[in-house]
Amino acid sequence: MLIKKPADIRYSEVTPKALYFNRRKFLAGIPAAFLGARELLAPSGRALADTSKLPNLAKSPFSTPEKENSYEDVTHYNNFYEFGTAKDEPAKYARNFKTNPWTLSVEGEVAKPRKYSLDDILHVAPLEERIYRHRCVEAWSIVVPWAGYSLSALLQQVQPTAKAKFVAFQSYYDLGQMPQARYAGIQLPYVEGLRLDEAMHPLTMLTVGMYGETLPPQDGAPVRLTVPWKYGFKSAKSLVKIRLVEKQPPNTWNLQAPNEYGFYSNVNPKVDHPRWSQATERRLGEFRRRPTLMFNGYGDQVASLYAGMDLRKYY
């Protein structure tokens, strides 16, 4: 059972910053001289970025009653290659990421193309809190209370034409703000894609926050995609462009390694990644692996999208 009470304090302040740093300083004091541990001496990379509260989030029937991961886990274990390829790097290198002003351009096969400011994005539809399972292709998972609304609300505003069959997403890319991106080893800017019916599915979210606050940079500020039945890399971060198109658009990891990462990338315990099994996953904070669920447990809602498709072929 999930007991929700109104949060007076922001999640990012659950562990007071001052205490956090004092703890590190205390640790660093005595042993650092012996250990020569760089991390202990250097200023901690765990500063918490500026986020602000998102009030009046509506509850959603799509939420899972499972236990949420801690804010610390979700903000210090990230795959965001533009800010470094190690899991702890985005928290350090994205800290000063400028997300204001921001423009999200929605264009292509639409009747009313439009450039959205961040404020526009926040007012397309009422913001909801949706607690989703998030399953990474690397076989770890988390449970996150996202804030946002169904992407369909935004797509309906721009009115896709009859030619629109797919939706292409593009993330922000700027070496000036993302110097680590030069070592990412993947083609950037990051691009992703969905079939139009997948993008219009009510579970597919345009996400502007998590844990009742705006998104921190390492989790894809200021606006990202969340597609809970697909592997995490499909949920592109820090979106600058959404383009409705006629043909299946490219997606970054498929370009990088087509035999390992497909276009669909639905969570599927029966189709292994060539280098590891997808049958199980490790939920962060848990010791034993748990079985991975078909479509990450969202099969009742989304399985019909893929009726008649060979999911081994379209992995």
Next chain:
Amino acid sequence: MLRSRWAKVAVFLLCLVPFGRLAWRAWNGDLTPNPIEYITHFTGDWAIRLVVATLAVTPLRKLLHLPDLIRFRRMIGLFAFFYASLHFATWFGLDKFFDMHEILKDFTKRPFIIAGLTAFLSMTPLAVTSTKCWIRRLGGRRWQALHRLVYVTACAAVVHYYWLVESDIRWPLVYGSLVAILLAYQAGSWWRKRRTPAAAKTVGGAAS
């Protein structure tokens, strides 16, 4: 200074520093949100670093004119095996939780696991035969030939690492280049020895 008994103690303690750091972080609950992955990567990193270090001993002896460095090679090699064992045990016990079905599937189907296993298995006879008793039993020449397996270990470890990373191949390339340089150096000296059999004899004799 290198001949001192304390030098060996110092190297021993130095090789234990990474283990101490890991234990310290574990004690403080500071092993990142995914502790098992962190321990796996940490012990794997130190295993490959120390394998490279053992390969570097012979070239460094010659280049720096410090023949006494040989005193530390066995210890560094055994520490490499120590970290590799922790790495393997973490994967086997903590990550896979002794799930033999999954483990056997990995052994047969996943090239990067096979490379890692090759590296680990090729180290095992070297660790076993690292004692003076075994050198005597095998004879210097045969012992030396056996211990050239360390090049298999090093190459397999680099391949294991390279196949593991997604796209950022900087570290595998660093280790790969070091192993390539050290292997080329050693190959060069073997080749020179072949051309001058007399020199080979003295080196072989000194080792046994």
